[in-house]
Amino acid sequence: MEITEIRIKLTEDPRNKLKAYCSVTFDDCFVVRDLKIIDGVKGPFVAMPSRKLCDHCPRCKGKNHLRAGYCNDCGTKLPPDRAGRDPRGRARLHADLAHPIHSQYRIELHKAIVKAYAEEVERSKQEGYQPVSFDDLDEIEDFLDEAYLEELAKRDAERQAGARRPARPGEASAEAGA
Numbered sequence: 012m013e014i015t016e017i018r019i020k021l022t023e024d025p026r027n028k029l030k031a032y033c034s035v036t037f038d039d040c041f042v043v044r045d046l047k048i049i050d051g052v053k054g055p056f057v058a059m060p061s062r063k064l065c066d067h068c069p070r071c072k073g074k075n076h077l078r079a080g081y082c083n084d085c086g087t088k089l090p091p092d093r094a095g096r097d098p099r100g101r102a103r104l105h106a107d108l109a110h111p112i113h114s115q116y117r118i119e120l121h122k123a124i125v126k127a128y129a130e131e132v133e134r135s136k137q138e139g140y141q142p143v144s145f146d147d148l149d150e151i152e153d154f155l156d157e158a159y160l161e162e163l164a165k166r167d168a169e170r171q172a173g174a175r176r177p178a179r180p181g182e183a184s185a186e187a188g189a
Contacts, residue, residue: 012116014123015039018143019048019131030055031131033124034145043109044145048128057124061105066093077104 016036022029033046045060063076073084077094081087094102111117134140 012037014120017124017127018145019124019128020143020145021131021135031128032145033057033128035120035124046124048124055125055128057121059107059110061107064094064104064106077102 014035015038018034020032022031028050029047030050031048032044033048034042034044035046036042043060047058049056049058065074065076067074068082068085068087068089070087071082071085073082075083075089079089080091082089092102094104097103111120131143135142
């Protein structure tokens, strides 16, 4: 898989450990967003996009982040140490949404992102610097394949029509196959 584009958006506050956000495009066809470049002890660290892990309130079954002290729905006090632990004994509060499976590719990705970050930092020092935008990644109209969308709509209509058709004797019902 080839990295075809890396976009870096620097953060405003230089005192913040979070130095930049990043989006990476693979093979000109797949984008992973919200990677974070964090100023670590040993230099820049690339954090993969993640979500907060949650559990449920024992009283009302409401969903709460693992660091929450009280339930968001009913206000019940929650046990303080609900998070699972990683091999180093640290609380697991987040789960990656996307990440490299092999360590070799993680190293390649890390090097490419850190290099792009260093280049963006240098560009930011130049007069007239304009930060990178991620907004054009949202402009899907330029990339829509109308024929494909029509085919999907046709398949959906056929599926719905098949579900409404009553089963004939000796024929499995549409619901049984679902």
